[in-house]
Amino acid sequence: MVEFPALEGVSHRFLDLPGLRAHVAEAGDGDPVLLLHGFPQHWWEWRKVVPGLAGRRRVVCPDLRGAGWTDAPRRGYGYEPLRDDLVALLDELDLDRVDVVAHDWSAIVVFRMCLDDPDRFRRFVAIGVPPLFIDLDRRMLGALRHAWYQLALVTPGAGPWLLRRGGLPHYLLTGFAAPGASTPADVEIFLERLRDPARAKAGSLLYRKLITPESVRIFSGAYKKAHLKTPTRVLLGTQDPVVRPDLVHGYEDQADDLEVVAVAGAAHFIPEERPKDVVARVLEFVDAP
Incomplete structure (x- = not known):
């Protein structure tokens, strides 16, 4: 029997999607809102947000491909397969058009999905990533020095090894977060899953196939002709x-x-740093006429 971190009111189940057994955590009742985690995390990222949303909404928190308790296959970490995973998940849950909150790399996927199919999501809250079609501010070039770790993570062999060892993901979870965002026990819940070689390799592939290439596309202006309707x-x-x-x-x-x-x-891990602000902003937006 699988043991999950305990959060009051949350239930767990597995869904058999095409080529992927996916874990989903759920809570609450009402109109659904989909919460999508970032890296190097899984559904537990939303532990401080779920209670505030579940009183008014049905909250759906999947572990995405390669993360948490969802399968970590050897391939499928580019935009198209990750998009297909989300479409299959929504179809399996019988959710035709849903509000979505996405943090970090999952927000990049949702931004692209909204550009490709504006009717897939009703309203979208992105956390920790800019719109894909921003202008490049020269001051951001200096800030990009903080993204040095991406070069390590995209390197075959070295990337998975660094994730299994735990030092680099620990640095990301603590160095890019405001003080007090996560307890040592919370950080360990994320690190423990990455000690699985398959999940460590999945994390490296996610950077190689999606995060780093999309970062280059955003900052090189690849989406400057796009228009967002969602x-x-x-x-x-x-x-x-x-x-x-x-x-x-x-x-x-x-x-x-x-x-x-x-x-x-707040820094990068806003759902854990400022959960009350996230809950208030999400409900204000998705409940608006």
């Missing part, structure tokens, strides 16, 4: 080492309804 809010921490809200601009004419919101005192 109503969207972007939450960025004022202390984020790489993507601060004051560095994000040039998106204003490329979306029907898009606002970038600065979260004071």
Whole structure:
């Protein structure tokens, strides 16, 4: 029997998707909202947010391919297979059009899905990543020095080894977060899953096939001709080492309804640093007429 970290009111189940057995944590009742984690995390990222949302919404927190308790196959970590996983998940849950909150790399996938199919998601809250079609602010080039670890993670052999050893993911979880975001026990819950060689390799492949290539595309202007129709809010921490809200601009004419919101005192892991702010912002947005 699988043992999951305990969170009151949360139930767990596995769904058999095409080529993937996916774990989903759920809580609450009402209109559904999908919560998608970032790296190097899984559904436990939302532990402080779920209680605030579950009183008014059905909260669905899947572990995405390669993470948590979902399968970690040897391939499928580029945009298209990750998109197909989400479509299959929504179909299996019989969710035709749903509100979505996505953090870190999963927000990149959702941004692209919204550009490809504006009707797939009703409203979108992105956390910790900018709109794909921003202008490159020269000040951000200096901030990119903090992303040195990506070069290590995309390296075959070295990337998985670093993730299994735990030092690098520990650095990401603590060095890119405001103080007190996670307890040592919370950090261990994330590190423990990465000690599995298959999941460590999946994390490296995720950087090699999605995160690093998409970062290059964003900062090289590949999406500057795109137009976003899905109503969207972007939450960025004022202390984020790489993507601060004051560095994000040039998106204003490329979306029907898009606002970038600065979260004071937060860094990159906003759902754990400022959970009350996340809950308030999400409910205010998704419950609006």
